[in-house]
Amino acid sequence: MSRGILTINAGSSSIKFALFSLAQPISQEAEVSGQIDGIGAETTKMVAKNRAGERITDQMLESKASHAQAFDALLKWFTASHADWSITAVGHRVVHGGERYSHPTIVDDTVLGHLSSFTPLAPLHQPHNVAGIVALQTLLPGVPQVACFDTAFHRSQPDVAQTFGLPRSITAEGIKRYGFHGLSYEYIARALPQHSGRASGRVVVAHLGNGASMAAMVNRKCVATTLGFSTIDGLVMGTRVGNLDPGVVLHLMETKGLTVKDMTRILYKESGLLGVSGISQDMRTLLASDKPEAQEAVDLFCYRIARELGSLAAAAGGLDALIFTGGIGEHAAEVRRRVCLQSEWLGIHLNPEANARDELRISAGNSSVDVLVIPTNEEWMMAHHAQTLLSL
16 A cells, blocks of 8 residues: 655635655655635535646535535545555644744644644634644544644744834734745755755745745845735735735724724735736736736736845845746746846846746846746645654
């Protein structure tokens, strides 16, 4: 019987999953990967593909399925279709590890209690991460669960990079710049030496997708990042606002009578590319549109990346390499072109043909900065952590 490690990324309305064959070293290609969308909605659907990229299931689940029901359906399908496989461990993406967790951790009742206590720090993500762990503890009794934290990679930031200018009595309660997307950055940090001789130098990684952030690394350790206490800071994102003067929030709440719930909806769900354009949160749609509102949204997205690049280069003491990753970072050549053009003052020079072909190295020969496009692999990172932690 084949043994594998299952990885889970549970969101509010979706579950991403992947199965990796247990080998030494573990393959970076998943044997099975897929997603369940529409959890809690009228239509809930599960899609999965095999290692060759062939779709192996496309099925509707029970209407308004809960997370527990979705996991149950996933394991029933897997058991029926992969009877010669057994799940040896499960790696979970957990958005917040608070100040307590800076490394992957085997989940027991004490750890689960800690993870639940971090819900106020990430109310839109943490409850679903915890729900995934609880569901699989029930469905896979005796199978170890490993929590892999999106905040962990950023714990290497110096204190000054994590501190807000708030009263000490407030910051002492854990109010600081945590940073997120850590599994993606950790993967890039591990993969970078294969592609650049400047991997241990001053590197900025741009993780650009529906959720977007950037991080500066020195010696492949984080020294600064754009996301802070929450997942709405920094860059403009698909539907999230990014950097915002807190005075705007106070003004809107006072003059329009908006509640915390109202502001949460606006800042997380109605802003970003969608809010600015009034058209879509999808970068592909905006780049294809000739409407000025779409152009304004793209311009703002690229401007904020270029501006943060300068800030992160300052935090790192210079810039030796710029890495693009994530859905937009890996596939939107026009976004990369604009960012690099606005950042030529840093010594960046783009090879237009290589960029248009989404090649690995897109910097020109006269560029003093390596510019690379490296696909991220958060799922493999979770599987690797589970294997390493459990000595499998």
